[in-house]
Amino acid sequence: MDRLILWDVDGTLLSTDGIAAEAMRAAMREVVGPAAPLARTAYAGKTDWQIIRESLPTLPPEEIGERLHEFAAAYLGRLEGQREALVARSRVFPGVTAALEALGGAARQAPLTGNIAVVARIKLECVGLLPLLDLAAGAYGDDHHHRPELVPIAAARAARRYGQSFGGRQVIVVGDTPHDIDCGRANGARTVAVATGPYSLDELLAHGPDVALPDLSDTGAVVAAVLG
Ligand SMILES: [Mg+2]
Numbered sequence: 001m002d003r004l005i006l007w008d009v010d011g012t013l014l015s016t017d018g019i020a021a022e023a024m025r026a027a028m029r030e031v032v033g034p035a036a037p038l039a040r041t042a043y044a045g046k047t048d049w050q051i052i053r054e055s056l057p058t059l060p061p062e063e064i065g066e067r068l069h070e071f072a073a074a075y076l077g078r079l080e081g082q083r084e085a086l087v088a089r090s091r092v093f094p095g096v097t098a099a100l101e102a103l104g105g106a107a108r109q110a111p112l113t114g115n116i117a118v119v120a121r122i123k124l125e126c127v128g129l130l131p132l133l134d135l136a137a138g139a140y141g142d143d144h145h146h147r148p149e150l151v152p153i154a155a156a157r158a159a160r161r162y163g164q165s166f167g168g169r170q171v172i173v174v175g176d177t178p179h180d181i182d183c184g185r186a187n188g189a190r191t192v193a194v195a196t197g198p199y200s201l202d203e204l205l206a207h208g209p210d211v212a213l214p215d216l217s218d219t220g221a222v223v224a225a226v227l228g
Contacts, residue, residue, distance in 0.1 A: 004158050004166040005103060005226055006112035006151065006189075007133065008175030009120055011044055011197025013096050014127050017089040019082055024048070027053055027074035031067055044198045045179030047114035048075075049145035055207065056081065067173050076118050086126040093196045095217035100132040102219050103226060108162060110138035112173060112183075117142055137161050147179050151187040171199045172226050176205040 021043055029036060041054040043151070050070060053064055079086065103109060111133055113120050124130045127168040129201055137158040139150035151173065155166045173184030175195030181204065184191035193204035193212040204212045211225040 001106070001108060001163070001173060002164065002166075003107040003170050003227070004137070004155060005107045005109045005172045005174060006138070006154055007100075007109065008045075008173075008177075008186075009111055009113040009115055009123060011176035012093075012174060012180075012194055013129060013147070014090055014092050014123060016086060016123060016126075017024075017091070019086055019089060020079065020115075020123065020222070023078040023082060024051065024075055025055075026078055027071055028052060030074045030078075031071045032056060033058060042198070045114070045147070045175065045177030047145050047147055047150075048116050048119070048141035050114065050141075050147075053145070072116055072118070075140070076122075079119060079122050083122070083126065086122065090123065090127050092127045093128065094215060095219060095222065097132070098219045098220040099216045099226075100129065102223050104132065107172075108134060108137060108158055108166075108221075110134045110136075110154055110158060110177075112139050112150050114141040114147060116140055123175040134158075134161070136154050141196075148186040151183060151189060174226065176204075178204070181207045181209045184209075185227060190226075190228055 039057050105204045109162050111120050120140055139154035143153045159165045163173050168188045169190045171189040174188045174192045175193050177199055181191045181193055191209040193209040195201040196215050201212055201214055
């Protein structure tokens, strides 16, 4: 168990069918007022704080910083209110559960996601993946706005929990966007890209991951890709 697999959530493990993105936009409107223009921005691979900053370009960054906790509370409240819809409409991608189970005997596994921690928990809980990941060894969008900073945060948490260090290619980052690949590579981690999000296999391959897979449905291929 000398390896730490850090799984992205949206587009990699699951989809909420747009419920979470809609809740996020509603929360932004609730906090900044209905008149504030929300800029269109791609959400995939970005931290929640990054999405908020990019969505509200007319607000001074210091004001956004001060109001992030208000936003988090509004977002969480809206998602809690949508829990039934989340359970009904969210889906785990093919092979995810089998891959997590297969890798659980060989490595520690935690989320590394741009979601704020409470939101990551709700999403994983609603699709039944919570028991397969150690959330206390993960890193989240409220730990840092810049995704590459999340890898050492997760590694430090895992080290404290398991009493051993995880560095370099003992850490594997799995995700569905170039941001995931970049954040793993910036930290010397092994990177596995999966084309179940908005990016095609070719687009992901162009960013130079160690391995890119079309999806996670072939458990043997996933285990080989992750463990190398
Ligand atoms: Mg993703």
